[in-house]
Amino acid sequence: xxxxxxxxxxxxxxxxxLTSCGREVPLRIGPLGLVMGLSQMEVRVWTDxxxxxxxxxAADPATLNRVAVDRFYAGTTGASSVGAVPAGAHAVSxxxxxxxxxxxxxxxxxxxxxxxxxxxxxTWAMVPPGLACEAGLTCDSGACTSAPGADAATTGDAx
Amino acid sequence: xxxxxLALAPLVMALLxxxxxxxxxxxxxxxxEAAADAGDFERATELLTAVTRDPRRLSPDIARAYTLLGVxxxxxxxxxxxxTAFEWALALDPGMPxxxxxxxxxxxxxxxxxxxxxxxPLAITVDAPADASVDDAVVLHASADGAPEGRSLRVxxxxxxxxxxxxxxxxxxxxxxxxxIPAGAWPAxxxxxxxxxxxxxxxxxxxxxxxxSVRRRGAGGGGGGSVFEEAWFWVVVGxxxxxxxxxxVVVTQLPQGATLGRPELIP
Numbered sequence: 001x002x003x004x005x006x007x008x009x010x011x012x013x014x015x016x017x018l019t020s021c022g023r024e025v026p027l028r029i030g031p032l033g034l035v036m037g038l039s040q041m042e043v044r045v046w047t048d049x050x051x052x053x054x055x056x057x058a059a060d061p062a063t064l065n066r067v068a069v070d071r072f073y074a075g076t077t078g079a080s081s082v083g084a085v086p087a088g089a090h091a092v093s094x095x096x097x098x099x100x101x102x103x104x105x106x107x108x109x110x111x112x113x114x115x116x117x118x119x120x121x122x123t124w125a126m127v128p129p130g131l132a133c134e135a136g137l138t139c140d141s142g143a144c145t146s147a148p149g150a151d152a153a154t155t156g157d158a159x
Numbered sequence: 160x161x162x163x164x165l166a167l168a169p170l171v172m173a174l175l176x177x178x179x180x181x182x183x184x185x186x187x188x189x190x191x192e193a194a195a196d197a198g199d200f201e202r203a204t205e206l207l208t209a210v211t212r213d214p215r216r217l218s219p220d221i222a223r224a225y226t227l228l229g230v231x232x233x234x235x236x237x238x239x240x241x242x243t244a245f246e247w248a249l250a251l252d253p254g255m256p257x258x259x260x261x262x263x264x265x266x267x268x269x270x271x272x273x274x275x276x277x278x279x280p281l282a283i284t285v286d287a288p289a290d291a292s293v294d295d296a297v298v299l300h301a302s303a304d305g306a307p308e309g310r311s312l313r314v315x316x317x318x319x320x321x322x323x324x325x326x327x328x329x330x331x332x333x334x335x336x337x338x339x340i341p342a343g344a345w346p347a348x349x350x351x352x353x354x355x356x357x358x359x360x361x362x363x364x365x366x367x368x369x370x371x372s373v374r375r376r377g378a379g380g381g382g383g384g385s386v387f388e389e390a391w392f393w394v395v396v397g398x399x400x401x402x403x404x405x406x407x408v409v410v411t412q413l414p415q416g417a418t419l420g421r422p423e424l425i426p
Contacts, residue, residue, distance in 0.1 A: 024418045030425035043422060073422060082419035114417035
């Protein structure tokens with residue numbers, strides 16, 4: 001009888017734990033009509049609720065200490081989720097590059113509270129040409145890498 | 160008609176047989192009275208003594224037999240034996256009428272016995288716990304008081320678990336008896352029944368009896384029921400519930416994390 005009560009309490013605790021963590025929040029990016037010739041997409045969840053000051057800051061490796069989750073996708077669709085996000089309010093940015101690594105599209109949604117958000121919607125826009133891989137990085141098949149031939153798959157997603 | 164006679168034959172035979180049985184037992188009292196009336200006091204004493212030792216007899220019969228025995232002994236001048244018989248009769252029937260056959264001296268003796276008997280009625284005392292754990296040995300002790308002067312009662316104590324009457328154990332002794340139930344015995348029993356009978360020293364039917372019961376704590380088998388009466392159970396329930404509530408509060412107070420899903424392009 002005691003074991004039964006203990007098992008019930010454990011089950012209750014497990015249900016509470018499961019319902020309070022691991023909730024998946026959909027990431028919706030648009031408009032779809034702007035997608036043309038994209039070869040890489042970078043999704044970043046920032047530690048702050050505020051978006052980086054401009055696309056250049058969003059693409060700058062020097063700002064990576066402000067990134068909580070950094071996810072690369074080859075192409076414009078992801079086969080897997082971006083990943084676990086720490087509690088609190090964050091900014092979510094999406095940056096897409098062309099085959100020459102030039103940034104074509106960029107969007108950022110600030111102040112996303114993952115405790116309550118039903119979904120994250122990021123609206124991106126065309127970026128004036130000129131911004132490619134940052135200093136120290138080279139373009140390899142549309143992905144900015146730290147060394148020629150580096151395998152983007154180690155940090156990205158094939159999907 | 161012949162058929163009806165055949166059908167009634169067993170009934171008639173049964174009635175005859177029961178009458179014969181009644182005459183054989185009841186009438187030992189009637190036969191004793193007849194013998195006493197006829198002056199055959201030896202025969203009357205023999206018959207009445209047999210009645211007092213017959214375990215099938217009920218208390219009123221025994222009380223009546225002792226009364227008659229007292230009268231017979233008083234008539235014979237055996238005052239000590241008469242006194243003992245009257246004492247037994249009073250023990251069983253404190254309100255017994257004074258037999259008209261007694262002379263003034265014997266009436267005084269009976270009145271004195273009646274007063275004494277009122278102060279010391281026939282009684283059984285049982286020393287048993289109201290409840291006991293399955294893990295504890297239980298000792299049951301019973302004693303009987305109120306026997307006529309110079310006599311004692313034989314006490315028989317019998318105990319058995321409520322789930323198995325065939326497992327009964329008993330003990331007897333002069334004036335008192337004890338039974339010990341070892342720790343761990345009858346683990347499934349939720350109650351232990353105790354019956355105590357007191358008979359005359361020479362045997363015979365129970366002159367007085369008493370029944371008690373001992374509730375078992377921690378009795379297993381069959382689930383539900385007794386465990387809810389255990390303090391430790393509610394302590395465990397309290398601790399578990401408090402723990403669960405605390406965990407729930409802590410979990411709900413924690414910052415709520417989430418997983419950002421896979422990118423999905425929308426129009």
